[in-house]
Amino acid sequence: MAATMQDVARRAGVSVKTVSNVVNGYPHIRPATRDRVLAAIADLDYQINLTARNLRTGRTGIIGLAVPELSLPYFAELAYSGIQPAESEVLTGISEPLGGRWGRAVEILTGSRRHLTDGLIYSPLALGPGDERLLDVPYPLVLLGERIFHGPVDHVTMRNTDAARAATEYLLGLGRRRIAAVGVHPGEEVGSAALRLDGYRAALDAAGVRPDPALEGEAGLWHRRTGAEAMAEVLDRGARPDAVFAFNDALALGAMHELQVRGLRVPEDVAVVGFDAIDEGRYSNPTLTTVDPGREEIARTAVRLLHGRTRGAAGEPQRVAPPFGILVGGSTEPGRERSASKP
Amino acid sequence: MAATMQDVARRAGVSVKTVSNVVNGYPHIRPATRDRVLAAIADLDYQINLTARNLRTGRTGIIGLAVPELSLPYFAELAYSGIQPAESEVLTGISEPLGGRWGRAVEILTGSRRHLTDGLIYSPLALGPGDERLLDVPYPLVLLGERIFHGPVDHVTMRNTDAARAATEYLLGLGRRRIAAVGVHPGEEVGSAALRLDGYRAALDAAGVRPDPALEGEAGLWHRRTGAEAMAEVLDRGARPDAVFAFNDALALGAMHELQVRGLRVPEDVAVVGFDAIDEGRYSNPTLTTVDPGREEIARTAVRLLHGRTRGAAGEPQRVAPPFGILVGGSTEPGRERSASKP
DNA sequence: TTGTATGCGTTATCAA
DNA sequence: TTGATAACGCATACAA
Secondary structure: OOOOHHHHHHHHOOOHHHHHHHHOOOOOOOHHHHHHHHHHHHHHOOOOOHHHHHHHHOOOOEEEEEEOOOOOHHHHHHHHHHHOOOOOEEEEEEOOOOOOOHHHHHHHHHOHHHHHOOEEEEOOOOOOOOOHHHHOOOOOEEEEOOOOOOOOOEEEOOOHHHHHHHHHHHHHHOOOOOEEEEEEOOOOOOOHHHHHHHHHHHHHHHOOOOOOHHHEEEOOOOOHHHHHHHHHHHHHOOOOOOEEEEOOHHHHHHHHHHHHHOOOOOOOOOEEEEEOOOHHHHOOOOOOEEEEOOHHHHHHHHHHHHHHHHOOOOOOOOEEOOOOEEEOOOOOOOOOOOOOOOO | OOOOHHHHHHHHOOOHHHHHHHHOOOOOOOHHHHHHHHHHHHHHOOOOOHHHHHHHHOOOOEEEEEEOOOOOHHHHHHHHHHHOOOOOEEEEEEOOOOOOOHHHHHHHHHOHHHHHOOEEEEOOOOOOOOOHHHHOOOOOEEEEOOOOOOOOOEEEOOOHHHHHHHHHHHHHHOOOOOEEEEEEOOOOOOOHHHHHHHHHHHHHHHOOOOOOHHHEEEOOOOOHHHHHHHHHHHHHOOOOOOEEEEOOHHHHHHHHHHHHHOOOOOOOOOEEEEEOOOHHHHOOOOOOEEEEOOHHHHHHHHHHHHHHHHOOOOOOOOEEOOOOEEEOOOOOOOOOOOOOOOO
């Protein structure tokens, strides 16, 4: 049986209050007393029971992180980036493994597990306009991504439209004119897919290139497999692209694979650009040109905002979007490699 | 303020015990009473406070998963595979981000966070022989990997040696004779690196091929980057391999990248085999030949064992090692692709 | 500086 | 079938 504060108090010949004071770093304790308590703690291998403390204080020191799929490299790397700066531990829950069921989102936001965390960093796939009321939760919440425009919570987002436009303009600057878009969500009006499509179309428009619907490849979930499938669909349609802008790197790598399987050369026949700057793209053949959306800063910012709110920071909902960049690799410019990955 | 059981009881005109009975599905309740309680619960948006329940029962319904790095694809996919079959939620903590500090391992096993989980699935990097006593913990523990041979806990492992031997034999069967090993941990005697090296050497030995130390590439952490670096080291040494057996897929993809950057053709000049069967290898160029260690079964088994122990299953420590297979891709046999990934 | 007593929300014991 | 009440282990007002 694990030792309790009572046991420690008895052993040290003090009251539980004193033990509690020692454990919590209360300053006004006589050194001799503190030493006795610490000795008793060591003797008994005492460890504080976090559950009991949580019940009493109402705080847990744990942050929840809910992402669509941990097996998607972007989210795995995000979780890793996010956990590092967090002093508190992070409870990683998987949300919406079926690709965005609305009921799952409700469960995540209002389920009883919320008692186990002090706050939640949430990357929702299944929410959209009309769900704002769901976000009115009685605990700190930071949203990742663009799904909900006017919710009453902090958002940390990417510059989806601007970055997508810049990526497309970069391809146009290389002389490409038949640029496919991979990852389109037909009918969606908010959300990353819609915003990136907007940026893509805006770039085409500004360059006087007429958008060709046959070049738009649909992919609900943004996996390698769905990227390959969307690419296949575009090619089978006879659309003959000379470039691909994929809405994330997993799609891009899937699309690139499909192109190569069919004997098309990347980048000579078809240039490929992705989005996310995952590590994998530094080692693909060719290496992947991609949008760096500032993942590290997104993670750090989300954790910082949440910590602030848990400490009672009030004020207007924040909207933060770090600057982006384009990392050029061999998938758009022959021989341009970018293998050095961050340690 | 969130409603408590007291509030529900008052509203329904019953005692808290009755509310508790309803919430917990206790059968002997008069239907009319149950309905009144359920109505009150709905009215008040009551949700059970898991912290309080945990304090009282000593169980949380949460399983801990501690892996070296969530950004390594194998562990991300493992976490995802493992979470799916778990009825209980899984608390994913990151362990040993600095690559295996012993103190971190101790903290994971004995720290106060253990109160927050009913049991732990742990993939330790930093433990070895002599640390058995650390594993004598007062809660259910399932270890992944081979680090500790004789600890008093359940293990779910891969058939490291056999699989490594099979992979090497496969390369020998293709006529390769100068097979590099990438991912070696010099001086290690247990652990995946040592076991896979054993299998590699045994295969060479059985084929009458003399091992060449110059073909052994060291890599402490098994990332793409370290794979590329180890490959570079072997090549810079002038060792001229005609094949590479990398101890995991990330290393293999890094090594393959390095080979290609230097103008060596895969598989014509150098064949490459990895280990883990991560999804990424199905889309690389060429696709990666790899050992499928049975990740899904490992995850399922670990969760099943842990659930059993939390329910009080006694008995000898289990040692489970699912069967493995070799998935052939284009990195060893030209034109042999394996793009179809599981949905 | 330290001790006593109370309650956080739930489950379990026992009685009714 | 239901109710009153005592824990679970800790933090904190209030006293000393």
